[in-house]
Amino acid sequence: MVTVRAPATSANLGSGFDVFGAALTRPADVVTVEKAAETTIEVTGVGAQYIPEDPEKNTVGAVVEALDAPARIHIDKGVRPASGLGSSAASAAGAAVALNRLYDRGLSRSELVPIAAEGEAVVSGVAHSDNVAPSILGGFTVTTSEGTHAVDASIPLVVCLPDVAVSTRDARRVVPETASMEELVETVGNAATLAVGMCRSDPDLVGAGMSDPVVTPERARLITGYDDVRAAAFDAGAAGVTVSGAGPAILAVCRDERRRGVAAAMLDAFSDAGIDARAYQTRIGRGSTVLEE
Ligand SMILES: Nc1ncnc2c1ncn2[C@@H]1O[C@H](COP(=O)(O)OP(=O)(O)O)[C@@H](O)[C@H]1O
Ligand SMILES: N[C@@H](CCOP(=O)(O)O)C(=O)O
Numbered sequence: 001m002v003t004v005r006a007p008a009t010s011a012n013l014g015s016g017f018d019v020f021g022a023a024l025t026r027p028a029d030v031v032t033v034e035k036a037a038e039t040t041i042e043v044t045g046v047g048a049q050y051i052p053e054d055p056e057k058n059t060v061g062a063v064v065e066a067l068d069a070p071a072r073i074h075i076d077k078g079v080r081p082a083s084g085l086g087s088s089a090a091s092a093a094g095a096a097v098a099l100n101r102l103y104d105r106g107l108s109r110s111e112l113v114p115i116a117a118e119g120e121a122v123v124s125g126v127a128h129s130d131n132v133a134p135s136i137l138g139g140f141t142v143t144t145s146e147g148t149h150a151v152d153a154s155i156p157l158v159v160c161l162p163d164v165a166v167s168t169r170d171a172r173r174v175v176p177e178t179a180s181m182e183e184l185v186e187t188v189g190n191a192a193t194l195a196v197g198m199c200r201s202d203p204d205l206v207g208a209g210m211s212d213p214v215v216t217p218e219r220a221r222l223i224t225g226y227d228d229v230r231a232a233a234f235d236a237g238a239a240g241v242t243v244s245g246a247g248p249a250i251l252a253v254c255r256d257e258r259r260r261g262v263a264a265a266m267l268d269a270f271s272d273a274g275i276d277a278r279a280y281q282t283r284i285g286r287g288s289t290v291l292e293e
Contacts, residue, residue, distance in 0.1 A: 001032060001033070001034045001102075001292070001293070002032070002033050002098040002099075002101045002102045002290065002292070002293045003030060003031070003032040003033075003098070003290070003291045003292040003293070004030070004031050004032075004094040004095075004097045004098040004101075004288050004289065004290055004291065005028050005029075005030050005094070005288065005289045005291050006028060006029050006030075006031060006090040006091065006093045006094030006097070006135050006136075006287075006288040007023045007024055007025070007026070007027075007028045007090065007134075007135055007138075007285060007286070007287065007288070008023075008024045008026070008027050008028060008029075008078070008079040008083075008085040008086055008087070008090055008135075008159075009021050009022060009023055009024060009085065009086035009089060009090070009130075009131045009134045009135050009245075010022050010024060010084075010085065010086070010157070010159060010244040010245060010249070010251050011086060011128075011130040011131045011244075011245040011246075012130065012212075012215070012216075012242070012243070012244075012245060013194060013206075013210055013242065013251070014190070014194075014209075014210035014211055014212040014216055014240070014242035014243075015187050015190035015191040015194055015209055015210060015211065015212045016130075016142070016191050016194065017175075017212065017214070017215045018128050018130055018143075019130060019142055019143055019144060019191075020130060020140070020141070020142060020191070020194070021086075021130040021131055021133055021134040021140070021141045021143065022134050022139070022140050022141070022153075022155075022157075022284045023134040023135060023137075023138045023139060023141075023284060023285050023286060023287055024085070024157065024159065024280070024282045024283075024284070024285060025282045025283050025284075025285035025286075026078075026280055026282050026285075027046075027078040027079050027080075027085070027280065028078045028079065028090065029045075029075060029076065029077055029078055029079050029087075029090040029091050029094055030075075030076040030078065030094070030291070031060070031073065031074070031075050031076075031091060031094030031095050031098050032073070032074040032076075032098070032292075033069075033071040033072070033073050033074075033095065033098040033099055033102050034071060034072045034102075035070075035071060035072075035102060035103075036070055036071050036072040037070060038070055039055045039061065039064050039070045039071055039072075039073065040053075040055075040072050040073065041053045041054075041055055041058050041060060041061070041073045041074075041075065042073070042074045042075070043058075043074075043075045043077060044074070044075070044076050044077065045075070045076045045077030045078060046077045046078060046079070046080045047077055047080045047081045047082075047087070048077055050081050050082070050165075051075075051077065051081055056122075057122065058075075058091070058119075058122075059088045059089070059091050059092040059095075059119030059120065059122055059123060060073055060075065060091050060092055060094075060095035060119060061119075061122070062092070062118040062119045062121065062122050063092050063095045063096045063099060063115060063116055063118065063119050064095070064099065065118075066115045066118050067096070067099045067100065067103065067105055067115060068103075069099040069100075069102065069103045069105070071099060071102065073095065075091050075094075075095075077091070078090075080161065081165070082165035082166055082167050082168075083161055083165075083245075083248070083249050084161075084166065084168075084243065084244040084245035084246055084247045084248055084249035085159060085161065085244060085245065085249050086131030086132075086134075086135060086245060088119065088120060088123045088124075088131075088168070089116070089119070089120060089131030089132045089135055090131075090135050091119070092116040092117075092118075092119030092120065092132055093112075093116045093131075093132045093135035093136045093287075093288050094135075094288055095116070095119075096112040096115050096116040096132075096136065097109070097112060097136060097288040097290065098290075100112055101290065101293055102293075109136050109137055109287070110137070110147065110148060112136055113129050113132055113133045113136055113137070113143070113147075113148050114127070114129065116129075116132035116135075116136060117129040117132050119132070120132065123167075123168065123169065124167075124168040124169045124172060124246075125169055125172070126172065129143040129148065130143050131245065133148045133150070134150070134287065135287060135288060136287050136288050137150040137287045138150065138152070138285060138286040138287030138288075139151050139152045139153055139284060139286075139287070140152075140153045140155075140195075140198040140284055142195065150287075151198050151199055153198040153199070153201050153206075153284050154201045154283065154284065155197075155198065155201060155203050155206055155253060155283060155284045156203060156253070156254055156255065156256045156258075156259050156281075156282075156283045157251060157252065157253055157254075157259075157282050157283055157284065158233070158238075158251075158252045158254065158259055158262045158263045158266060158279055158280070158281055158282070159244055159249050159250070159251050159252075159279070159280045159282060160229065160233075160249065160250045160252070160263065160266040160267065160270065160277055160278075160279045160280075161248070161249045161277060161278055161279075161280070162223065162224070162225070162248050162249075162250075162270050162275045162276070162277040163275060163276040163277060163278075164223075164224070164248050164275065165248070166222055166223070166246060166247045166248045167246075168245065168246040170222075171219055171222060171246035171247055172246065174218040174219060174221070174222065175215050175218065175219075176214055176215070176218060179213075179214045183213045183214050186211075186213055187212060187213065187214060190208075190209045190210065190211050190212065191209060192209070193205060193208055193209030194206050194208075194209025194210060195209070196209075197209055203239050203253050203254060203255055204239045204255075206239065206240060206253050207238065207239025207240025207241075207253045207254070208239065208240065209240070210240035210241070210242045210253065211240070211242075212242065216242055216243050219243045219246065219247050220243055220247075222247055222248070223243065223247050223248045223250070224273055224275060225269060225270050225272075225273030225275055226243070226250065228269045228272065228273060229241075229250050229266050229269040229270055229273075230250065231269070232265040232266055232268065232269035233250070233252040233254075233262050233265055233266050233269075235265060236254075236258065236261045236262045236264070236265035236266075237254055237255070237258035237261060237262060238252040238253065238254045238258065238262050239253050239254055239255070240252070240253045241253075250266065252266065259281045260281065263279035263280075263281050264279075266279055267279050
């Protein structure tokens with residue numbers, strides 16, 4: 001038996017659509033696997049009632065297939081599904097790390113990234129790796145078709161999750177098909193600024209590089225109260241605010257001493273818009289951890 005804690009993640013970080021990701025210290029899924037002749041999946045925890053236990057439909061089923069590692073699998077969800085916090089990815093990442101150990105497949109953490117990404121194709125139609133990479137490797141990650149680079153960065157964050165669901169599949173439908181040269185130049189400049197900020201563990205620089213003129217404005221329209229929550233976070237001292245993943249969670253980066261105030265301001269703004277929400281005061285953290293084997 002192997003048990004793995006796989007963290008929630010925030011993808012895109014504004015300027016790095018389908019490329020940037022970050023592991024969060026909390027929340028997390030806990031995935032337990034045991035060898036079995038046939039694969040079975042049991043799901044408990046946050047939002048378990050919305051998650052299929054059929055291996056064909058659950059993200060971990062694709063990981064079992066790719067590793068040829070049938071197992072009795074238990075997923076204890078800490079990351080709510082359809083959150084923008086890499087819920088579907090956390091289970092796939094945890095399963096990839098756990099099954100690799102259970103069956104002694106000997107794959108490196110980097111080699112497990114494309115395998116876990118197969119799970120994302122099951123739910124969103126695209127095997128994007130920007131959530132599974134940080135959930136497996138930890139830190140700030142840059143993922144391209146060439147592979148993944150991970151950087152340990154110490155950056156305080158707040159993620160505010162409203163009590164509404166946005167599916168990644170639906171939110172990918174509003175992504176524009178083209179961008180102008182002006183938008184491209186602005187995005188490249190912001191993404192590069194953010195990456196330098198991560199390398200320096202500088203929250204102000206990371207925040208300065210989060211702005212994205214192409215995808216985020218379209219996604220923000222799907223989140224009731226987004227503009228007010230964003231403005232409230234900036235007023236409370238956030239250095240940058242954007243949609244987390246495909247939403248509806250909203251991500252703010254700030255200095256440590258501002259985190260509590262930023263979280264309270266975001267919750268108040270959602271409440272003023274008539275929406276219940278919860279805020280996680282978190283930071284960039286480590287990847288999947290083996291708890292027991
Ligand atoms: N192990 C899993 N954990 C979470 N969601 C899963 C899992 N397997 C399948 N799903 C499905 O994936 C969808 C949520 O994924 P997605 O829309 O990408 O949201 P998130 O941003 O939270 O990952 C839901 O329809 C859910 O039923
Ligand atoms: N790059 C993807 C990331 C989706 O993240 P999720 O946490 O919402 O699953 C996208 O923006 O579609």
